[in-house]
Amino acid sequence: xxxxxxxxxxxxxxxxxxxxxxxxxxxxxxxxxxxxxxxxxxxxxxxxxxxxxxxxxxxxxxxxxxxxxxxxxxxxxxxxxxxxxxxxxxxxxxxxxxxxxxxxxxxxxxxxxxxxxxxxxxxxxxxxxxxxxxxxxxxxxxxxxxxxxxxxxxxxxxxxxxxxxxxxxxxxxxxxxxxxxxxxxxxxxxxxxxxxxxxxxxxxxxxxxxxxxxx
Amino acid sequence: xxxxxxxxxxxxxxxxxxxxxxxxxxxxxxxxxxxxxxxxxxxxxxxxxxxxxxxxxxxxxxxxxxxxxxxxxxxxxxxxxxxxxxxxxxxxxxxxxxxxxxxxxxxxxxxxxxxxxxxxxxxxxxxxxxxxxxxxxxxxxxxxxxxxxxxxxxxxxxxxxxxxxxxxxxxxxxxxxxxxxxxxxxxxxxxxxxxxxxxxxxxxxxxxxxxxxxxxxxxxxxxxxxxxxxxxxxxxx
Numbered sequence: 001x002x003x004x005x006x007x008x009x010x011x012x013x014x015x016x017x018x019x020x021x022x023x024x025x026x027x028x029x030x031x032x033x034x035x036x037x038x039x040x041x042x043x044x045x046x047x048x049x050x051x052x053x054x055x056x057x058x059x060x061x062x063x064x065x066x067x068x069x070x071x072x073x074x075x076x077x078x079x080x081x082x083x084x085x086x087x088x089x090x091x092x093x094x095x096x097x098x099x100x101x102x103x104x105x106x107x108x109x110x111x112x113x114x115x116x117x118x119x120x121x122x123x124x125x126x127x128x129x130x131x132x133x134x135x136x137x138x139x140x141x142x143x144x145x146x147x148x149x150x151x152x153x154x155x156x157x158x159x160x161x162x163x164x165x166x167x168x169x170x171x172x173x174x175x176x177x178x179x180x181x182x183x184x185x186x187x188x189x190x191x192x193x194x195x196x197x198x199x200x201x202x203x204x205x206x207x208x209x210x211x212x213x214x215x
Numbered sequence: 216x217x218x219x220x221x222x223x224x225x226x227x228x229x230x231x232x233x234x235x236x237x238x239x240x241x242x243x244x245x246x247x248x249x250x251x252x253x254x255x256x257x258x259x260x261x262x263x264x265x266x267x268x269x270x271x272x273x274x275x276x277x278x279x280x281x282x283x284x285x286x287x288x289x290x291x292x293x294x295x296x297x298x299x300x301x302x303x304x305x306x307x308x309x310x311x312x313x314x315x316x317x318x319x320x321x322x323x324x325x326x327x328x329x330x331x332x333x334x335x336x337x338x339x340x341x342x343x344x345x346x347x348x349x350x351x352x353x354x355x356x357x358x359x360x361x362x363x364x365x366x367x368x369x370x371x372x373x374x375x376x377x378x379x380x381x382x383x384x385x386x387x388x389x390x391x392x393x394x395x396x397x398x399x400x401x402x403x404x405x406x407x408x409x410x411x412x413x414x415x416x417x418x419x420x421x422x423x424x425x426x427x428x429x430x431x432x433x434x435x436x437x438x439x440x441x442x443x444x445x446x447x448x449x450x451x452x
Contacts, residue, residue, distance in 0.1 A: 052242040052388050052391050053242075053388050053391050067387060069245045069246065069387045069389035070387040075245075087390070088322075088390050088395055089322035090323055097338070128295045128303045128306050128307075129315050130295050131316075132292050132318050133292070133318040135319075135343060136320065139339040139340075139341065140339070169343065
């Protein structure tokens, strides 16, 4: 296990949360993205959609109040906020594919400098491929934020010139939040918006395969 | 008199035959019609094509149907979930086919199937392996891929409350694929936690109008898939 360098998962989730504006409709992916909801500033009203048919998702349910038929996309038991609504899957994906959701926060296996995302398959035949709603989200949601460790557990860069894994979508990512930095995906390439505490631009470059620019 | 209520699980699945295409509702265990699936295992129909978001977990429900070698092909978006081992093992041995479909495309293909729309274009899966070999077309400078509707011989769906007309309401996120699957099959078979008198469901609250439903069976206390899995229950002995 590598020692944590830069921000931890909670700090990364906090950084994403600060970039979610008041009145946004947001879809959170499975894993680290689920943490984001806990840190959105209290004076902002943000509505969470979960692709399995709920707008107005609340917090994870207490053990004693779990309803096995009230779950999020990761199949965890959740709660509803007051003012929530349920709908069927085609309506849920009409929200997603029809461009009605403002922000989606997703995990990544790889992201490229032009905003290509790979997060559903390593291309290996030994693992059953599973895509879920990822391709719909990147095709339809207005802004895609990716939250991910900067490198794999073995230290291999995940921010690349070109993804080597099969793509979820091409040119779809707007901003990348890692343990080392926040990167904007611009037409000219990846720009460092913020460096994590005690991380230098030179260190970041040494951990990144893609070219990086400073504002 | 219209009366879609059937008295036994055996009657509910009586028409299902070998080589059928069957839609099965549910997102994981939420909305999974476990009792109807078990009745289909008892009936033993073979060579089935199953359209469902997942492939079941443990050794009950959809996973048991697959384990009993009744399924030749799965059409789904997320074939591996926590505790799902049956499908991956058969898939890795090339003993079951998989058509992997993005979740929104899966839902829209089912909706289209029920609405008499043969195919549609979508942005989803553009520039990925899942749109390879499919017809592409540009609209307003954006590229789209052609996807075909899905229809089935049977749909198995779980709902919350129904009446003899087959009007249905659902519970929370167990609704998921139920309403669209009801529309896309020649015969729609529903298990309901409660059957009430005509008129007891307020017309404003009906989610699936009865026209889409052929059979309803009351299953008052349906099993929770996760509890069966935790108790390591195997449906097949």
